[in-house]
Amino acid sequence: MVRRQDYNIDIFKLSNKRHQYNFEFDDSFFTLFEGSLVSKGDGKVDLILLKADSFIELKFEITGKIELICDRSLEPFWFDFAINNKLLLKFGDDWEEISDEILLMPRNEQTINVSQYIYEFIGIAVPMKKLHPKFNDEDETDDFVYYSEDSDEENSEPVDPRWKKLKDIK
Numbered sequence: 001m002v003r004r005q006d007y008n009i010d011i012f013k014l015s016n017k018r019h020q021y022n023f024e025f026d027d028s029f030f031t032l033f034e035g036s037l038v039s040k041g042d043g044k045v046d047l048i049l050l051k052a053d054s055f056i057e058l059k060f061e062i063t064g065k066i067e068l069i070c071d072r073s074l075e076p077f078w079f080d081f082a083i084n085n086k087l088l089l090k091f092g093d094d095w096e097e098i099s100d101e102i103l104l105m106p107r108n109e110q111t112i113n114v115s116q117y118i119y120e121f122i123g124i125a126v127p128m129k130k131l132h133p134k135f136n137d138e139d140e141t142d143d144f145v146y147y148s149e150d151s152d153e154e155n156s157e158p159v160d161p162r163w164k165k166l167k168d169i170k
Helices: 115-125 161-169
Strands: 008-010 018-025 041-051 055-069 076-092 102-106 111-113
Touching (some): 055 115, 076 115
Antiparallel strands (some): 008 111, 018 041, 041 055
């Protein structure tokens, strides 16, 4: 059984240099997060931590596969992904998100837990349109978007002259 503590990094004892960590995840990892988009998957995380006096830089390289449900056929399928993301933790007074890639963290923080970051990066990798690989060869056309060109022959009704002037502008 995977626990959140398995993804803790003790930063208090680290010297100011580059450190490397390796983590793995499986189905039990996704049970740590309530209402998870993903429930099945496995992979590995290679994490490079660069510690300096005023910041910590985390470079995530995540590879694996997750099970998704096809939006078209509702069939489950495996989606392979490879993610490279960076996160910068600057030392400050409290936890605060400055941007998507920069966070402030308290100076007296002794450990950081990277499980939430790994989960969020995997969540970002999930495509908006989840299509089973068997649909990859099909031509991408949206069947529900229709448009028609105006033709004078189709509009046999007399047009108010005011509207006709507006049509001429177009």
